Structures are given as C-alpha cells and as structure tokens.
Amino acid sequence: MNTSAALPPLTERISILRWLRQNLFRSVADGAVTVLGIVLLLSLVIPIVTWALTEARWQVVIENIRLFAIGQYPIEYVWRVWVCVLLLALICGVSWGLWLFRQRAVGAAILTAFLLLGLLPGALSIPATEKVAGFGLMLPSLAWLVAMSTLGALGYAIAARAPARARKLVGPAWILYLPVCFVLVAGLGPDGLLATVGSNLWGGLLLTLLITAVGIVASFPLGVLLALGRRSKLPVVKAFCIGYIELIRGVPLITILFMAQLILPLFLPDRVTFGPISFRPEIDRVIRAMAGVSLFSAAYMAENVRGGLQNIPRGQFEAADALGLTATQKMTLIVLPQALRMVVPILVGQFIGLFKDTSLVTIVSLLDLLGIGNTVLAQPKFIGTQREVYLFVAAIYWIFSYVMGAISRRLELPQSASRR
Template sequence: MTWLRKNLFSTWYNSLLTVFCLVLLSWMVWGLLNWAIIQAQWTVIGTNLHLFLVGRFPQALYWRVWIVLAIASTFSAITGGVFFGKQLLQKPLIAGYTLIVGLLLVIVPGDVTSRLWLLLIAILLVAGCWLGSRFNQVITPWLSLAWLLSFPLILWLLGGGFGLQPVSTNLWNGLLLTLLMAAVSIVLSFPIGVLLALGRTSHLPLVRWFCIFYIEIVRGLPLIGILFLAQVMLPLFLPTDLRLDRLLRGVAGLVLFSAAYMAENVRGGLQAIPRGQVEAANALGLNTPLVVMLIILPQALRAVIPAIVGQFIGLFKDTSLLSLVGLVELTGIARSILAQPQFLGRYAEVYLFIGLIYWIFCYLMSLASRRLERQFSQ
C-alpha cells in the first residue's frame, strides 16, 4: 500500500493519470478479450496448422520432419545444458515445462502419432538438458562437431536421395523453411562477418580496402534488393550448366547481407581490446594467428554478444522477405492461407499467430543472450 501511495498516488495529478491509465488499459484488455473469445474465428489456425508448420511437405513423409525436429531439439537441449547447467533443471522450470507440454498435447490438433512424437520430443528435451549439465566436460569439445554433422543429416532427411524419396525444395514451406533458412544463414554469416571484421582492421592495404568496400556497399543496399540480385543476377556469374536452387540463392542473399552488419558488430568488439594486450602477447612470442584466436577474438566476441544476438534476431525476422522472391516461408504461407475462400478477411487471426511464433523464437534467442552474458561475466 505504501508503494502504491508513493509511486502512483503521490499527488493529485499522478492519481488522475493513474486512474486514466487504468481505465484505458481495462478498456483495451476488455476489447481484446471480447474479440479473441467471441468474434475471432480461430478455426483458420487449427485447420491450417500443418500448412503453417511444414507447408506442402508430403503428408506421408511427415515422419522425416518429426525426426529432424527430434534431432534439432535434442542438440539444442544438450547445448543449453552445457552452457546453463542445472539452471534449466530447477523444479519451477520443470513444472512449467510439464504444464506447457500437457496443454499442447490436449490443445494442438492432430492424430495419435503426432501426439506421441510431441511427447517423445518433450522427453528428449529434458534428457538433453540433463546430459548437457551432467557431462558438460565430456560433451563440450564435441558439441560443435555434432552440430556440424547434423546439418547434412537434416538436409538429407528433408530433401531425400540416397535411398529416401526425393522432396523438391518447392515443397519446403512455412515455419520449416523459415527456421532452416535462418539457421543456415546464421551459421554461414557469422564466420564470414568475423573474417571481414579482421580484414577491415588488417595492415594489408589490399585486404583492408576490399573489406571496407564490401561492407560499405552492402550496408548501403536494402535487403530486398540484395535478395532480388541473388535470385536474378547470381546465376549470370555462374557457368551455364550450373543452376543454383532458389533456396540456395535466398541463403546467399541473406548471408551476404548479414555478414556485412556482423562485421561491423565484431569490429566494435575488436576496437574495445586494449593495445597493451596485443603487445604483451607478442612479447611472449605468440604469432599473429595465435594472438587473434587466443587473445583478441574471445574478448571481442564476449563484449559484443548483445549486438551479435540482435543481428541474429534481425536475420530471423528478415526471412519474411523471402516470400517476395518466390520462397513460401511463414509469411508467404500465411498469405496463401488467407486466399482460401472460407478464410477471406481473417487477417488478424493469421498474423497474430505468426507474430506469436516470431516472438517466441526471438525471445528465446534474447534469453539465451542474457544467460551467456551473465555466465561470461562471472
């Protein structure tokens, strides 16, 4: 009561402003709840949930998508266990996680097979967190290699070949395509951005000016323009007998764009390293590659974790522009669903749903960033 009187009702005009804000918030919440419960037609989400998630991927081959999800979930849980330890296995978090999984099993439409797969993935998440926190010393040296080897396996399961029925990339739609494009672009743009940042600070004039030229040119162009250039112009620079898939061209556009901004983020971290540390490393007899790998980069990357994760979040959201160049990701599949005759005009429900999906993944990346900052600062 004292806090309310001190902060919200300290003077007559503060009291008036507080009452006005409470009335305005109550009116907005009441209108939102009234629309969500009475007027909104959420059947557009339940009926087209499979389109939102996997698009036109053949329904008979959904088991391959479930395996991919199980692999990605397991490695993500192990990685979380390695970095965050037993913090992920606290009783309140486990209770909340169990409640969310139980609600999903009840609410999410689907057959018995889908529910069993969802339950299995939930168990794998808990098991992965336990393994990562329990055996982090053993797992850490092999974690990067495991992630690297998982990408070819995931692409093989999705695309087929080598004994599996081929599935055209034109059928990779919805959230599946969004996550795949974002993950591949993040993995490729990060090392390229680091190399560009190192090149921009190099003492070799040719390397430095090339990196400066590339970074400034790309940062001066809009992403949609680069995506169109990647789709239209990139094939002109390749041999006539080499045809890149539209998905690969989309990845190329995202990587070329994101690497330039990543380079500037990393360069900010490089400039924060005192010159004395480099001189001390040289005095100990370390050559330039060892100085960069062991002294400069670890400190520089730790200093710019928020900027790097912010770039990753921006890249994840920028995948929505791929729908403008013919790739039907989450936003593109939403437009095709809104074209269905029975769901014409259901813009609010559809875009609120995909907005919630984007927010969940962006918030998880932001949460991981804060955890990493807290861990590295100790």
C-alpha cells in the same frame, strides 16, 4: 549473504495503499494520468479480447496448422522433420548439462520453446480430413513431449557423467547438426526413406527456421573475416571490406533479396564442364534467398564483431607476439575467443533480427511463415480472416524472438580461463 532480504523499517513496509500512492497517485496530475492510462488500456483491451473470444474465426488457423508449420512438405516424410527436432532436444540437453547447469531461467526458456514445438505434432493431427498414416502425425503430442524430454534428460545425464574428452564433442555436434538437418529435410536420393523433397515444397515455419539457421551459420564466418579485414593493416584488403560493409549496410534488405533472385543466377556460367561431365549450373530459389540473407547479415555481423575486437586491450596482442605466436595463432587462440565472448549478447540480438528479417522472402514469393499466411488467406473458405492469420503469424515470430532474447539476457557464459 543476501542483505536485500532484510526487512525495511516499519514505516517503509509496503502496504497496498502506500504502493498505490507511490506508483499511481503521487499528485493530482499523476492521478489524472493514471486514470487516463486505465481508460486507454481498457478501451484497447476490451474490444480486442471480445473480438478474439467471440468474433474471430480461429478455425482458419486450426485447419491450416500443418501449412503454417511445414508448408507443402509431403506428409509421408514429415517424420524426418521431427527427427531434426528430437536431435535438437538431445543436443540441447547435453549442452545444458555441460554449460548451463546453474541457470534455471535459461533452462525454463528452452523447455518452453520445446513444449511449443512439441504441441505442434498433436495440433497437426487435428484435421480429420487428412488421415494419411504419416509417422509424425500418428503420435499424439503427449508422446512427443515424453520423447523429447526423455532425450533432453538423457543428454543432460550423459553430459553430467561424460569424461572430459567426450565433452569436446559437443561443439562439433552443433556444427554437424545443421548439415544433418539439411540432409534430413532435403533428402538424398530419388526414392527410399530419404527421398529428395524439392525446396519448392518447403514452407511455413520450417522454411523460416531453415533460412534463419543457414543465414546465421553462413554469415558468421563471413562476418568474422570481414571484421578482421576491416582492421587489417593491408590498405587494399581494408578498403575492400569497408566498401562491402558500408554498401550492404546502406541498402535495404529487399533490394539484396531481389538481386539474389534476379541477378545471382545470371552471374553463373552457362555451362560447367569438367572433362566428361557437363551441366548447366542452377541455384534454386530457396538457396538464392539464403545467399541473399547471409550476404546481408554478414555485413552487420562484421560491425558487431569489430566492436568486440576493438575492446581487446593492446597487451593481449603484444603478449601473443611476445610468446612468438604466428598471426593466425594470435587471432584464433588469443584475440577472437575473447572478442566473440564479449559480443555474444549483441550477436544474439542480431540473430533475432535476422530471424525477423527472413519474413521478407515473402516478397520474392517464397512460402515462409508469412507467405503461407498469404496463401491461406486466398482460400475462398477463409476470406476476410486477415486479422486472425496475421496475428497468429506475428504471435509465432513474437514467441521465438522473445524466448531467444530472454535467453541471451540471462545467459552467463562460462568465463574464460583468465577470469576464473
């Protein structure tokens, strides 16, 4: 029974005047501050809104929306990117149906994210100059929205009816999702439906999201290992992990990205020979950036996971020992599941930070969302549109970070067996 719904006594009921008095005009000084605040607000908002509605040349964003979304990715293969998005809709639907069916807020946030993604294909088809018969460009956004919500709903329906055994497949599906996307985006062979698309053609939001995803997936296990190493009883392992974590946390990301770009290739041998096969190992620049971001993020991940590990009561370790579990079993079955569950909100916060940090790959001349923004500004037609372009880029980062943050704040994880 919700007691807060009961009405307050008559004298306490809010009337507009009363609310104003309590929140804006408690005293003379308070009133003065309020007036000052309103003046400040208006002096900021009015010029900005006037500028945005009259002066701003939003044409620069509209005409280059495809660049912002996918960079120079070949139009004939854009459909592969959209297959990734559709797959994501399906998996999200299934996961939602399985884990989060009571949480409307989370669902609404995910839906919003998809609506925004879904608007992109429609927006992509706006420039009339590019009438290439790409599959992704021909479908108007409405059809995409329908397709995605159908797949999401399908996933939800599957999840609701799936037998318990099938439910265990969702985890592996998530794990498989990223490699599948990578194959779809990068391609496999020299030609055909899945022809290779070089990473120099990846760009815009696509590149930003790919670096983020790889960074998260790669730094997570690395971070867990480092956290375990830092708590290890073996002094050598412990010293190594502490050294790594403190070194990385003490230097700016940009130095690590530069190191990945300039020095990482030098660490590779000149030639690798396996019997008859001999080749010159090379890592392309996108992979180098991904490596740099992952190595950087792993150190921060380790500290967050360590926070969780420290909060596991001794009794849990002792109970595991008493049950005769091996050290590996104790960690993977008893300690880590509880520790990780505890730090999920912090980890999501870190993932958001990583997503924002990927913008630094612009400085090592990759064309991520911000990098594309810089190239767009070099177009002679759009000289002097810095504010429009950077505001648009900032808005995209803002929406993604805010939605992720909102989800993590509302997220209620399925309780562990001990708490049910």
